[in-house]
Amino acid sequence: MSSTAPTVTREQAVALDAGSPLRGRRELFELPAGVVYLDGNSLGALPRSVAPRLREVVDREWGAGLISSWNTADWVGLSRRVGARIAPLVGARDCDVHVGDSTSVTLFKTFVAAARLRPGRRVIVLEPTTFPTDAYVAAGVSRAFDLELRWCDPADPAASLGDDVAVLALTHVDFRSGAMFDLPGLTRAAHDAGALAHWDLCHSTGAVPVELMAADADVAVGCTYKYLNGGPGSPAFAWVHPRHQPGWDQPVTGWFGHADPFGMAPTYAPVDGVARMASGTPPVLALSALDAALDVFDGVGIDVLREASLSLTDLFIDLVDARLGSVFEVITPRARSLRGSQVSLRHGSAYGVVQALVARGVVGDFRTPDVARFGFAPLYVTHADVYDAVEQLVAVVEGEEHLRAAYAVRHAVT
Ligand SMILES: Cc1ncc(COP(=O)(O)O)c(C=O)c1O
Numbered sequence: 001m002s003s004t005a006p007t008v009t010r011e012q013a014v015a016l017d018a019g020s021p022l023r024g025r026r027e028l029f030e031l032p033a034g035v036v037y038l039d040g041n042s043l044g045a046l047p048r049s050v051a052p053r054l055r056e057v058v059d060r061e062w063g064a065g066l067i068s069s070w071n072t073a074d075w076v077g078l079s080r081r082v083g084a085r086i087a088p089l090v091g092a093r094d095c096d097v098h099v100g101d102s103t104s105v106t107l108f109k110t111f112v113a114a115a116r117l118r119p120g121r122r123v124i125v126l127e128p129t130t131f132p133t134d135a136y137v138a139a140g141v142s143r144a145f146d147l148e149l150r151w152c153d154p155a156d157p158a159a160s161l162g163d164d165v166a167v168l169a170l171t172h173v174d175f176r177s178g179a180m181f182d183l184p185g186l187t188r189a190a191h192d193a194g195a196l197a198h199w200d201l202c203h204s205t206g207a208v209p210v211e212l213m214a215a216d217a218d219v220a221v222g223c224t225y226k227y228l229n230g231g232p233g234s235p236a237f238a239w240v241h242p243r244h245q246p247g248w249d250q251p252v253t254g255w256f257g258h259a260d261p262f263g264m265a266p267t268y269a270p271v272d273g274v275a276r277m278a279s280g281t282p283p284v285l286a287l288s289a290l291d292a293a294l295d296v297f298d299g300v301g302i303d304v305l306r307e308a309s310l311s312l313t314d315l316f317i318d319l320v321d322a323r324l325g326s327v328f329e330v331i332t333p334r335a336r337s338l339r340g341s342q343v344s345l346r347h348g349s350a351y352g353v354v355q356a357l358v359a360r361g362v363v364g365d366f367r368t369p370d371v372a373r374f375g376f377a378p379l380y381v382t383h384a385d386v387y388d389a390v391e392q393l394v395a396v397v398e399g400e401e402h403l404r405a406a407y408a409v410r411h412a413v414t
Pocket residue numbers: 102103104105131133134171175200202203223236
């Protein structure tokens with residue numbers, strides 16, 4: 001392979017960082033020296049605010065306060081408080097976001113509740129390229145509630161809408177390619193067909209602007225361990241448009257979604273608002289970690305994050321094109337309006353490429369069958385990181401390091 005010269009110098013990349021409004025934010029994170037971390041779209045880096053907060057919650061609230069901390073530390077209100085901090089990142093009112101279960105469990109509840117708002121319609125439309133858990137959960141929901149799944153063409157999801165469709169359930173940014181759907185346009189198309197628009201925001205929240213209220217969307221779900229840096233397995237959020245909340249009937253009707261949990265009534269009566277998404281006791285430690293992690297977003301607008309993210313992905317695409325254009329196919333859309341915050345490269349030995357890069361300190365991930373995926377979390381990834389990552393990629397390819405036998409051994413998590 002012959003690589004050509006980079007289109008920018010490292011000095012120019014450093015100058016871009018020096019002029020960035022996010023300059024200095026990286027210091028809010030614990031990042032190991034010598035690592036270029038391009039996997040914040042899988043697991044965000046650790047904000048420095050998390051460990052002290054968790055120590056305090058463990059020692060003072062749990063250790064010393066014991067059960068009284070449900071009241072004195074307002075553990076009961078933690079989900080609502082954390083939801084209110086996520087709300088501005090997705091264009092929602094503070095009171096309309098609930099945080100509590102995993103994304104998969106949340107999807108089960110929202111798919112069922114959304115479908116129940118369109119009685120007489122039996123179809124949930126999904127794109128076949130959606131994240132597998134969305135499809136698996138939708139299949140489980142359809143079996144349990146006698147609904148039908150319909151796969152749409154990701155190039156034209158609206159073509160699958162009809163008067164039998166209850167819910168159009170799409171993933172805003174595709175986990176494999178990084179392609180982004182037109183959320184307002186497809187929401188309108190769903191409504192024109194009488195269906196609800198349900199959005200999975202896992203790969204958007206914290207890096208890509210989403211205006212749920214302005215788009216008049218119906219339901220959204222997103223994880224918090226990627227660009228929100230909530231930590232491994234941190235709880236997901238759900239947003240329900242206020243017009244749907246009075247009739248919102250989610251299927252896991254546990255006591256924490258009851259209007260009066262400690263009334264211990266024998267029958268269920270849901271609390272008002274999105275809080276009825278709750279089922280059981282909230283994960284206080286995980287919510288506390290997420291609460292602390294969200295400090296890194298204080299004072300930063302989502303538009304600033306988006307501009308920084310686009311600048312990083314533009315640079316990565318330009319450098320890969322210039323230096324390795326004959327080796328990798330960039331499968332992420334080049335048009336800014338169609339791209340999330342990741343860039344995916346297709347290569348026959350993509351797994352080996354990712355492993356060889358990790359050995360050189362550049363962390364991305366692999367998605368089967370042939371995609372090397374790189375996420376650009378704008379709060380802590382710099383233009384200099386992008387420059388260095390592409391230099392390492394060139395070295396891997398030139399040295400044919402990706403073909404080494406050791407890098408063919410598949411780990412459980414890729
Ligand atoms: C789009 C999307 N939905 C859902 C999930 C995962 O769901 P859970 O948080 O339940 O593991 C992911 C994980 O990467 C994802 O990318």
